[in-house]
Amino acid sequence: MREITLSQAVNEAISEEMRRDPTIVVMGEDVAEAGTPFKILSGLVEEFGSDRVVDTPISEPGFTGIAVGAAMTGLRPIVDLMFGDFLFLIMDQLCNQAAKTHYMSGGKLKVPMVVRTNMGATRRSAAQHSQSLHALVAHIPGLKVAMPATAYEAKGLLKTAIRDENPVVIFEDKLSYQEKAQVPEEEYLLPLGVASVRREGRDVTLVGTSSMIHVALDAAKLLEAEGISAEVIDPRTIVPLDEETILASARKTSRAIVIDEGHRNYGVTAEIAARIAEKAFYWLDAPVQRFGAMDVPVPFSPALEDLTVPTPEAVAEGARRAMRGELIHAA
Amino acid sequence: MKTKLQHNADAYMRMYRQMLRIRVFEENAHQLYLSAKMPGLTHLYIGQEAVAVGICEALEVSDRITSTHRGHGHCVAKGADFKRMFCELLGKAEGFCRGKGGSMHIADQKNGNLGANAIVGGSAGIATGAAFSAKRLGKGGVAVCFFGDGALGQGLLYECMNIAALWKLPVIYACENNYYGEYTHVSEMASGDLLARAEAFGIETRTVDGQNVLEVNEAAEGFVARARAGQGPFFLLLDTYRFHGHHVGDISREYYRSKEEEERWKSERDPISNFGKWMKREKIASGKELVKVEGEVRREAEDAVEFALAASYPGKEEVAMHVFAEAA
Numbered sequence: 001m002r003e004i005t006l007s008q009a010v011n012e013a014i015s016e017e018m019r020r021d022p023t024i025v026v027m028g029e030d031v032a033e034a035g036t037p038f039k040i041l042s043g044l045v046e047e048f049g050s051d052r053v054v055d056t057p058i059s060e061p062g063f064t065g066i067a068v069g070a071a072m073t074g075l076r077p078i079v080d081l082m083f084g085d086f087l088f089l090i091m092d093q094l095c096n097q098a099a100k101t102h103y104m105s106g107g108k109l110k111v112p113m114v115v116r117t118n119m120g121a122t123r124r125s126a127a128q129h130s131q132s133l134h135a136l137v138a139h140i141p142g143l144k145v146a147m148p149a150t151a152y153e154a155k156g157l158l159k160t161a162i163r164d165e166n167p168v169v170i171f172e173d174k175l176s177y178q179e180k181a182q183v184p185e186e187e188y189l190l191p192l193g194v195a196s197v198r199r200e201g202r203d204v205t206l207v208g209t210s211s212m213i214h215v216a217l218d219a220a221k222l223l224e225a226e227g228i229s230a231e232v233i234d235p236r237t238i239v240p241l242d243e244e245t246i247l248a249s250a251r252k253t254s255r256a257i258v259i260d261e262g263h264r265n266y267g268v269t270a271e272i273a274a275r276i277a278e279k280a281f282y283w284l285d286a287p288v289q290r291f292g293a294m295d296v297p298v299p300f301s302p303a304l305e306d307l308t309v310p311t312p313e314a315v316a317e318g319a320r321r322a323m324r325g326e327l328i329h330a331a
Numbered sequence: 332m333k334t335k336l337q338h339n340a341d342a343y344m345r346m347y348r349q350m351l352r353i354r355v356f357e358e359n360a361h362q363l364y365l366s367a368k369m370p371g372l373t374h375l376y377i378g379q380e381a382v383a384v385g386i387c388e389a390l391e392v393s394d395r396i397t398s399t400h401r402g403h404g405h406c407v408a409k410g411a412d413f414k415r416m417f418c419e420l421l422g423k424a425e426g427f428c429r430g431k432g433g434s435m436h437i438a439d440q441k442n443g444n445l446g447a448n449a450i451v452g453g454s455a456g457i458a459t460g461a462a463f464s465a466k467r468l469g470k471g472g473v474a475v476c477f478f479g480d481g482a483l484g485q486g487l488l489y490e491c492m493n494i495a496a497l498w499k500l501p502v503i504y505a506c507e508n509n510y511y512g513e514y515t516h517v518s519e520m521a522s523g524d525l526l527a528r529a530e531a532f533g534i535e536t537r538t539v540d541g542q543n544v545l546e547v548n549e550a551a552e553g554f555v556a557r558a559r560a561g562q563g564p565f566f567l568l569l570d571t572y573r574f575h576g577h578h579v580g581d582i583s584r585e586y587y588r589s590k591e592e593e594e595r596w597k598s599e600r601d602p603i604s605n606f607g608k609w610m611k612r613e614k615i616a617s618g619k620e621l622v623k624v625e626g627e628v629r630r631e632a633e634d635a636v637e638f639a640l641a642a643s644y645p646g647k648e649e650v651a652m653h654v655f656a657e658a659a
Binding site: 069102 | 430461486
């Protein structure tokens, strides 16, 4: 099968959908001729014109709000939010307006829009361009949240998100844009709320979101060399969350570790770990462990930044301790 | 009052009736609140009726509006039915939003009302987005964004006006200057010249007497027609006054505005009684006819209140419904 980058996968997903549905528009900062600073959308304005691929001023709340209104009145906007850190700027439009409109109107108004943004540290971009803020929006009822790990997920989930009748926020890992993966030539869609078992195992379950799936897979390789068999699960979307697949795995292996690049405090790892603890408690042989970004603003210095994110070595060590039973009596 | 008859008598009577419907709706809502039959809080539109009616009279049903926390007037003016409005205010299943929105989120999609909004200035994006859709879909629609002087402090409004001007969107920003954002006078919250804020974006502006429905309507008709022709956006500053407090519980108001000031507006600048007097003077309607209209409106409201009080609350199963829309 051919391999394309995550960036190309996103571009293909949007192009294919825009050809199919004339109500789809893309809006954001430098999305047209520039194709975004990451060059993800290159070629779109040439094919679809500046009426459908619309450069906006640097006004994140403004263009997000306009997308909400456009979505309520017949268009399907795809908002390009250049950095996930800018979510803080659009919280009212996304969380008070887009997320609640369908509910507040008793089901009469709909907001079929996509916010594409990114996440991920270790790009040496410091504290305001490196955050992974998906937990913020996952907390708000009415928003769906997708976290594609590879080009394959990026394309399939985005196409589904564009067709969804609700606001969907997609977080792409900005360090993965040039990562290649196998992506079919023919059209496919990936459903929201269906996890992918990336590797089967019997001793420990590693749940990894977005690029943390690679941390989990690398940890699994380290463990395999020591005779520990890890099962690796990519939830693909955290809202809706495929709880069944995660629980079934935890019940099978009796040990679970959750890895996510958001801050550890009050985050996605806490949510998934809590669900495992609540619903697979009697199957567990060890406490559920969590690996997330350190609870510090992301530092600039590479010497410091690399310390803030989960590593395969740390995850593997967590799995070993779970296997040895060390966590049972841990303080 | 203008004597130039730019409308026929039917339109005058319709505007008179609509203003009266807002007034009477609000009086009933107030009573429901005072008698503890209405939960939550509400913000009465009484005094500002000419703004909503004068503007909405210039719109087609398919044109969109966005409204504010003080939104009952816009909802009525855009054509909403009393029964479903009162049901919504009381949290009943037959309300426009099945009781899930209430006073501050009332919406009437069929008549183009995209909803009241409880975030001050929060609908600037939605209205501008509706105008973007209208332009993109090419059906000639226009959007009106209603907001109060309080929203002049919100950055979102300026971002949206800038974009609307750049993209020449068919949107009219209707600023209802009732002089008070909550309990603070506009002069303490908005620096400089209010119109200059829109003019800085190259948006054509106009100030009108928001207590004079004909003046409001004449201005709105002009801007709406030009917006439809692709000459938008526009900014309309409407000089108006809310006769009641910021919300129904805002009773002792002397620390922020005097009783004399309130009395002056009520006695000299009541949009409904002044319009009624004008219609009689111009022989468009007799006093008897106007009394008849008022009687009909009051009966309509009483029936609707009775209907809403007797209506059912949504079933418990509805609490988890409508979080997400199902596939079309």
